[in-house]
Amino acid sequence: MIYNSIIETIGNTPLLRLNKLNKGIKATILVKVEYFNPGNSVKDRMAVKMVEDAEKAGLLKPGGTIIEGTSGNTGMGLALAAIAKGYKCIFTTTDKQSKEKMDVLRALGAEVVVCPTNVAPTDPLSYYSTAARLNKEIPNSFYPNQYDNLSNSVAHYETTGPEIWKDTEGKVTHYAAGVGTGGTMCGVAKFLKEKNASIKTIGIDTYGSVFKKYKETGIFDENEIYPYRTEGIGEDILPKNVDFNLIDLFVKVTDKDAAVMTRRLAREEGLFVGWSCGAAVHGALEYAKEHLKESDVMVIILPDHGTRYLGKVYNDDWMKQHGYLESKTFATARDIISGQTNKVITVSVSEKVGDAIAKMTKEGISQVPVMEGNQVVGSLTDSNVLKLLIEDSTVKNKSVKEIMNAPFIFVGLDNTLDVLSSLISKENSALLVHDDKEQIHIITRADLLQAISK
Numbered sequence: 001m002i003y004n005s006i007i008e009t010i011g012n013t014p015l016l017r018l019n020k021l022n023k024g025i026k027a028t029i030l031v032k033v034e035y036f037n038p039g040n041s042v043k044d045r046m047a048v049k050m051v052e053d054a055e056k057a058g059l060l061k062p063g064g065t066i067i068e069g070t071s072g073n074t075g076m077g078l079a080l081a082a083i084a085k086g087y088k089c090i091f092t093t094t095d096k097q098s099k100e101k102m103d104v105l106r107a108l109g110a111e112v113v114v115c116p117t118n119v120a121p122t123d124p125l126s127y128y129s130t131a132a133r134l135n136k137e138i139p140n141s142f143y144p145n146q147y148d149n150l151s152n153s154v155a156h157y158e159t160t161g162p163e164i165w166k167d168t169e170g171k172v173t174h175y176a177a178g179v180g181t182g183g184t185m186c187g188v189a190k191f192l193k194e195k196n197a198s199i200k201t202i203g204i205d206t207y208g209s210v211f212k213k214y215k216e217t218g219i220f221d222e223n224e225i226y227p228y229r230t231e232g233i234g235e236d237i238l239p240k241n242v243d244f245n246l247i248d249l250f251v252k253v254t255d256k257d258a259a260v261m262t263r264r265l266a267r268e269e270g271l272f273v274g275w276s277c278g279a280a281v282h283g284a285l286e287y288a289k290e291h292l293k294e295s296d297v298m299v300i301i302l303p304d305h306g307t308r309y310l311g312k313v314y315n316d317d318w319m320k321q322h323g324y325l326e327s328k329t330f331a332t333a334r335d336i337i338s339g340q341t342n343k344v345i346t347v348s349v350s351e352k353v354g355d356a357i358a359k360m361t362k363e364g365i366s367q368v369p370v371m372e373g374n375q376v377v378g379s380l381t382d383s384n385v386l387k388l389l390i391e392d393s394t395v396k397n398k399s400v401k402e403i404m405n406a407p408f409i410f411v412g413l414d415n416t417l418d419v420l421s422s423l424i425s426k427e428n429s430a431l432l433v434h435d436d437k438e439q440i441h442i443i444t445r446a447d448l449l450q451a452i453s454k
């Protein structure tokens with residue numbers, strides 16, 4: 001077969017049986033290897049669909065410029081579509097993304113604007129806002145907005161979903177994929193559930209992202225948000241492409257577990273894939289171990305290729321530097337809180353600062369989470385309170401709400417001591433964790449010291 005342009009080669013990626021990593025699981029575990037697409041990722045599919053739908057709607061005209069906020073993979077797909085169809089490309093991305101990803105976009109003739117990671121999506125400097133601003137400023141430009149543009153999910157409804165159905169001869173029972181914009185997860189989920197409503201869909205999320213809690217409680221909890229490292233999945237916004245009705249449940253995976261599994265995929269299965277692939281496989285296998293029976297067939301999406309992560313998860317020094325490649329086995333948050341019998345001591349936003357200090361002194365604690373109802377909304381630490389009292393002794397008559405600091409970071413039960421210690425700092429003097437019964441526990445520097453000296 002002869003293809004007329006590179007974008008015609010997108011899709012029909014292979015479905016492959018896992019042979020080693022599925023040890024102990026009787027069900028069939030299959031992975032769909034999306035790096036076989038010409039841009040080496042799943043995103044080629046939706047990039048071309050967004051461009052073609054925009055052309056049909058008259059939003060993109062000859063000589064136009066495509067502007068998008070992208071972590072790289074969508075940019076790659078858009079750059080290929082732009083080359084095939086004669087458009088210019090400008091991409092905004094964050095300084096968290098691999099240099100390799102940005103270099104590839106530049107190699108394909110795109111302009112890349114790097115924006116800071118640690119700002120709110122609404123901040124004018126964020127990569128979302130910068131893309132929107134450039135779109136306003138540059139005439140004849142088109143902003144696909146992969147988060148809210150439903151052509152994204154439709155691409156997967158029209159291609160990825162049918163391919164999975166055909167290649168498994170309709171036998172697929174479980175479908176797992178990382179959720180970033182939600183396009184891959186929800187487009188495929190919609191197609192599969194229309195074919196067979198009993199197919200179970202499992203979204204893979206990261207710690208630091210809002211999805212899992214939102215699905216389970218309906219609460220968009222800003223306290224869940226913190227900078228994580230896995231690229232491509234998890235969000236601090238709710239994109240329109242995430243249809244929570246199509247995702248039966250979420251599994252959260254730590255950066256470390258994802259990184260370790262990514263390397264195992266390469267070494268044990270010959271699958272040289274990206275970091276979010278390790279997250280998807282780790283989370284999906286955890287679920288499979290507990291819930292799948294022998295006759296079940298699970299399909300896991302592997303979104304992209306390993307070259308983009310050579311400087312990170314495939315680099316031993318980088319892995320060691322981040323505490324991801326330790327031969328030592330460290331205690332986990334679960335181990336640390338298992339010894340805690342008492343309920344965590346908290347103060348309420350409406351309490352007087354003086355009463356909060358009295359409580360902290362009586363209990364002999366240096367920091368407390370601040371609650372509003374069942375929600376953690378802030379924190380108090382003795383050093384911060386002391387500083388304020390020295391400046392103004394009437395502070396003790398104020399309400400806790402007026403002086404509290406940002407809430408402590410929530411971590412996962414399986415985070416190990418090395419990772420936990422890297423999250424404790426001057427600004428964040430303690431960590432919070434939900435146990436299996438959704439009870440909150442606090443982990444302090446003293447708890448870490450005690451655990452490591454055991």
Ligand SMILES: Cc1ncc(COP(=O)(O)O)c(C=O)c1O
Nearest residue numbers: 179180181182183184232276303
């Ligand atoms: C590496 C990687 N994995 C996973 C995803 C998530 O896919 P989706 O945006 O379709 O939810 C993306 C999306 O950017 C990605 O780049």
